[in-house]
Amino acid sequence: MSGLVAQTGSLTPAMLAGFGRYLQFVEAYMGDLVKLTIEHIQITAYTIVIAVPLGVAVGTVITHYDRAAEPILWVASIMQTVPSVALFGMLIPFLGIGTPPVVLALVLYSQLPVIRNTYIGITEVDEAAVEASEGLGMTTQERLRRVQLPMALPVIMAGVRNAVVILIGIAAIGAFIGAGGLGDFLFQGIRKRNVEMIVVTTILLSALSLAFDYVFGVSEQLLRVRNGEEIEPAGLTRLLQKVVT
Amino acid sequence: MIEFDNVTKEYPDGTVAIDDVSFTVERGTTTVLVGPSGCGKTTTMKLVNRLEDPTSGCVRFDGTNVEELDKIDLRRDIGYVIQEIGLFDHMTVRDNIATVPELKGWETERIDDRVDELLELMDLPPATYRDQYPTELSGGQRQRIGVARALAADPEVMLMDEPFGALDPITREDLQNEFLEIQSELDVTILFVTHSIDEALKMGDKIAIYDVGKVVQYDTPAQILRSPDTKFVEDFIGADRALKQLQVRQVGDLMQGSKPDGASRRPDGRVDLQSTNGTGVEPLSAAASMQVALSRMIQHDVDVMPVGDAGSVEGWISRDAIQRETRVETEVRS
Numbered sequence: 001m002s003g004l005v006a007q008t009g010s011l012t013p014a015m016l017a018g019f020g021r022y023l024q025f026v027e028a029y030m031g032d033l034v035k036l037t038i039e040h041i042q043i044t045a046y047t048i049v050i051a052v053p054l055g056v057a058v059g060t061v062i063t064h065y066d067r068a069a070e071p072i073l074w075v076a077s078i079m080q081t082v083p084s085v086a087l088f089g090m091l092i093p094f095l096g097i098g099t100p101p102v103v104l105a106l107v108l109y110s111q112l113p114v115i116r117n118t119y120i121g122i123t124e125v126d127e128a129a130v131e132a133s134e135g136l137g138m139t140t141q142e143r144l145r146r147v148q149l150p151m152a153l154p155v156i157m158a159g160v161r162n163a164v165v166i167l168i169g170i171a172a173i174g175a176f177i178g179a180g181g182l183g184d185f186l187f188q189g190i191r192k193r194n195v196e197m198i199v200v201t202t203i204l205l206s207a208l209s210l211a212f213d214y215v216f217g218v219s220e221q222l223l224r225v226r227n228g229e230e231i232e233p234a235g236l237t238r239l240l241q242k243v244v245t
Numbered sequence: 246m247i248e249f250d251n252v253t254k255e256y257p258d259g260t261v262a263i264d265d266v267s268f269t270v271e272r273g274t275t276t277v278l279v280g281p282s283g284c285g286k287t288t289t290m291k292l293v294n295r296l297e298d299p300t301s302g303c304v305r306f307d308g309t310n311v312e313e314l315d316k317i318d319l320r321r322d323i324g325y326v327i328q329e330i331g332l333f334d335h336m337t338v339r340d341n342i343a344t345v346p347e348l349k350g351w352e353t354e355r356i357d358d359r360v361d362e363l364l365e366l367m368d369l370p371p372a373t374y375r376d377q378y379p380t381e382l383s384g385g386q387r388q389r390i391g392v393a394r395a396l397a398a399d400p401e402v403m404l405m406d407e408p409f410g411a412l413d414p415i416t417r418e419d420l421q422n423e424f425l426e427i428q429s430e431l432d433v434t435i436l437f438v439t440h441s442i443d444e445a446l447k448m449g450d451k452i453a454i455y456d457v458g459k460v461v462q463y464d465t466p467a468q469i470l471r472s473p474d475t476k477f478v479e480d481f482i483g484a485d486r487a488l489k490q491l492q493v494r495q496v497g498d499l500m501q502g503s504k505p506d507g508a509s510r511r512p513d514g515r516v517d518l519q520s521t522n523g524t525g526v527e528p529l530s531a532a533a534s535m536q537v538a539l540s541r542m543i544q545h546d547v548d549v550m551p552v553g554d555a556g557s558v559e560g561w562i563s564r565d566a567i568q569r570e571t572r573v574e575t576e577v578r579s
Contacts, residue, residue, distance in 0.1 A: 132331030135294060135404075136345050136394070137320030146344075150335045228334035228380030 025196035032185070037204060040181035043099060043171045044164065044212075047106040052160055055111050059118025059156075060144065069119060076112040084109070084170050088177045102174030109170055110163035117159025121152025154223040161216035168209045182208075246272040246434045247293055247402065252302035254288055262288040264458040265302070270451070275428065275435040279445035280455030280481075286438045289455075290404050293436060294323045306402070321345055324395030324403035324433075328410045330387050332379040338364075338390055339375045345398040363393040366427060385416035392424065396431070405437045409444070421447060442482050446470070446493050454478050466493040472574040488536075490571045496538050497531030499570055500552045500560035514555030518547050528553040531560075535567050 026033065062069040084105065091101035125148050133143045149156075175183025182201050189197030214236070221237040233241065247270040254262045263285035270276040278286035291297040292304045295316045303310045311319060332341050339360050346356045361371040367389040379387055388408060395403055409417040421444065428435065439445055445452050446466045453463045454477075462474040470490045473479040482489065507519040515525030528551040529538055542550055542564055553559040 126331070126334070128327060128329030128331035129333055130331075131327060131329075132325065132391075132394075133333075133344075135296060135320060135325035135327070137317050137322075137348060138344075139317055142348065147333055151333075226335055228378050230380075 022196050022200060025200055029185075029197075029200075033200070033204065036180065036182045036184055036201075037208065040168070040171060040183075040205075040208065043102060043106070043174065043179060043181050044167050046099070046103045047110060047167055047171075048160070048164065050103070051107040051110040051163065052114060054107065055114025055159070055163075056118045056149075056156060058111070059115040060122060060149070062115070062119055063122045064140075073112070073116055073119070076115050079108045080112050084173045085176060088174065092177060097178040099174075099179045101177060102171065102179035106167050106171060106174070110167055113159040113162040113166070114156070115159075117155050117162070118152065121155030121159075122148045124155070125151045151227060154220050154227060154229070157216060157220040157223055161213060161220060164212045164216060165209050168205065168212060172205055246270055246307060247436065248305040249289070249292070250303050250305065252289070252292060252299045252304060254285070254292065254297060255300045261458050266458075266460050267302075268453055268460060268463045270434060270436060272434050273432055274450040275437055275448055276451045276453060277437045277439060277445040277449035278453045278455060279439055279442055279449075282440060283457070284455035285458045286453075286455050287406055290406060290436055290438050293402070293404055294320045294325060321349055321398060322400055322402070324398075324400040324405075326388075326391050326395045326403065326405040326408045328407040330391040330411075332387055332390060332394075334379050336378075337375065338369075338377050338379065338382075341379065341390055342393045342397050344394055349398055351398075359397060360393075363396060366396075367393050368423065383416075384412050385420060388412060388420060389423075392427075396433075401432075401434060403433055403435045405435060407439055408437075410439065410441075424448075443489075446482075446489060454481060470573065487571055487573045490573065491536035491539060491567070492534050494535045494570065495531065496529050496533045496535060496552055496562050499535065499566050500531065500562050501566065502560055505549045505561060505563075508549075508551070508561075510551075510558055516551040516558060518545075518549070520545075520547055526550060528555070528558055529562065530554065535562075535571070538562055539564070539567055 058072065062072050087105045087108070088101055091104055095101040095104060122144075129147055129151065130143065133147045138146065171179070171181055172183035172186055175181055175187055182205050185197050185201040186205075188194070189201060214234075218234060218236045218240065221231060221233050222240060224231050225233065225237070225241065249266050249268050252266045253264055256262060266285075266289060268276075278289055280286050288297055292299055293306065293311065295311055295314075298312060303312065305311070306314065306319070333344070339357075342360045342363055343356045346359060351359075360375065364371040364374055369386060369389060374382075374386075379390065382390070388411075392408065395405075409420050412420065425448065437445075437448055439448075449466055451463065452466055452469055453460045454469065455461070456477050462469055462478050467490060469478065470482060470486045470493065473482060473486070479486070505518070507517075509517050511517055511525050513525075515527055517525045526541070526545050526547065529541065531552055538550055542548065548565070549561055549563040551558045551560075552562055
C-alpha cells in the first residue's frame with residue numbers, strides 16, 4: 001500500500017511536467033485555437049445549411065418515386081467511400097483551393113445519412129395517420145408538411161446528427177487544401193513534430209464532435225417526446241422539458 | 246344522398262372487390278355495410294370520398310357523379326373515421342380536431358369555438374383535453390377525438406370504417422350509445438362499415454349485407470331479421486334472429502291504447518297491476534327496446550306493462566303483442 005503511494009508519488013512530478021507543457025501550449029496559442037475552432041464550426045455550419053435542405057428534399061422526392069430511391073441511395077453511399085483527399089483534389093480544378101471545394105465535398109459526404117433517414121422517416125410514418133390525412137382531404141403537399149415531415153423529424157434529426165459527426169472529422173482534412181479550421185494545427189503539428197499541438201488539437205476536435213453529437217441528440221429526443229414517443233430522456237432533455245412546461 | 250349505381254370495382258390484378266352493387270343511402274340516415282372480411286364493404290365506402298374509383302358504374306353524391314367533383318374538396322366535405330383512428334400524435338387534441346377547418350381556411354376564433362363545442366359533445370371537458378397530446382389518452386378517448394375530427398367542419402356525410410372495432414367491449418358499447426345520441430342531434434348521413442351483425446343491427450337504419458363482392462340484402466334491421474333473403478343472410482344474422490328482433494324494435498311501435506283490467510296509476514307515478522301486490526311498476530319509455538319490455542315483464546311476473554313516463558301513461562304493451570310481432574319467417578326464400 002505504502003509502496004504504491006510512493007510509486008505514484010514518484011511519478012507525479014514527471015506527469016505534472018508533461019501536463020504543464022500542454023497547458024503552456026494552450027496558453028501560448030489560445031488566440032489561434034479559438035480562431036481555428038470558430039473556423040471549424042463555420043465550415044460545418046455552412047455545410048449543414050446547404051446539406052440538410054438538399055438531403056431532405058432529395059429524400060422526400062424519392063418517397064414519391066420509389067424506383068429512384070435505390071439508385072440515389074446507392075450513389076450517396078458510393079460518395080462516402082471516396083477518400084476525402086481525392087475528392088478535394090478533384091474539386092480544386094473547378095473551385096480552386098480554400099473553403100468552397102471543402103464545403104462542397106462535405107455536402108456530398110453528408111448526403112447519405114440525411115437522404116436515407118429522410119426516406120426511412122417518411123416511409124415509416126404511421127400508415128393510419130397517412131390514410132386519415134388523405135381521407136380528410138389533404139393534398140400531397142399538405143400531407144407532407146402537416147403530417148409526414150413533422151412525424152419523420154426525429155429520424156431526420158438522427159441522420160443530421162450522424163452527418164455532423166462525420167463532417168467535423170472530414171473538415172479537419174480540408175485544411176490540407178487551405179480551408180482553415182482545426183486541421184491547420186494538425187498538419188502543422190505533424191510537419192513540426194509538435195506533439196502538444198497534435199494532442200491538444202485532437203482533443204479539441206473530439207470535444208467538438210461530442211458537443212455537436214450531444215446537442216443534436218437532445219434535439220432529436222425533444223422531437224421524439226413531442227411526437228408522443230416514450231423514451232428515457234437525457235439530463236439536458238429533461239431540463240429543457242421542464243423549462244418549456 | 247348517396248347512390249351506388251351498378252358499381253363494379255376490379256383491381257389491376259383481376260380481383261373483383263365489388264360486383265355490380267346498387268343501393269341508395271337516404272339523407273339523414275345511417276346505413277351499415279356488414280359482411281365477412283374481404284367482402285368489399287370498405288372498398289364500397291372508399292368509393293364515396295374517392296379513395297378508390299369504380300371500374301364501371303357510378304357513385305352519386307347529392308345527385309352528382311363523384312368523379313366529376315374535385316377529390317380534395319369532396320373529402321373535406323365528408324367526415325372520415327377509421328378503426329386505427331390515425332390521430333396525428335405530434336399535434337395537440339385541438340390541432341387534430343382543427344385539421345379540416347384549417348384546411349378549409351376558417352378563422353382561428355371560429356375553429357377554437359368549434360373545437361370546444363365538439364369536445365363538449367364528446368364528453369371531454371375542453372379545459373382538460375384541448376392541449377393534451379393523443380398519446381396521453383385512452384383508446385376510447387382517442388376514438389372520440391377521431392370522431393370529433395371527422396365532425397369538425399360540419400360534414401353532411403360521415404364515412405366510418407369499423408370505428409369502434411379496436412375498442413374493448415365496454416368502451417365500444419359506451420361509444421355506440423354516445424354516438425347514437427350525438428347522431429340524433431345532428432343532421433348527418435352516415436355510411437358505417439362493420440363486420441359485427443350486432444353492431445349493424447344497433448347502429449343501422451338500413452343494413453346492406455355483403456357476401457363476397459355482392460350486396461345480398463339491403464333492408465331495415467327488423468325486415469332482415471323477420472325475413473332474410475338467402476341462406477347466407479340467415480346464417481350471418483344467427484340462429485337467434487327472433488330474439489335479436491327484440492333489440493331492434495321499440496316499445497312505442499307496439500303500444501296499444503286499451504287499459505287492462507285492474508290497472509291504476511299511483512300518485513308517485515308508478516302503476517299498480519293486478520299481480521304486482523301493491524308495489525307497482527315503473528312505466529317503460531316508448532324508446533325502450535322490446536327486449537327491455539320483455540325483461541321487465543319477466544322480472545315483475547306480469548303480461549302487460551304501462552308505457553309512458555312518471556307524469557303520464559301513454560299506452561300499454563303486452564306479452565302477446567311482442568310475441569306476435571317478433572314472429573319470423575321460418576322459410577328462407579332461396
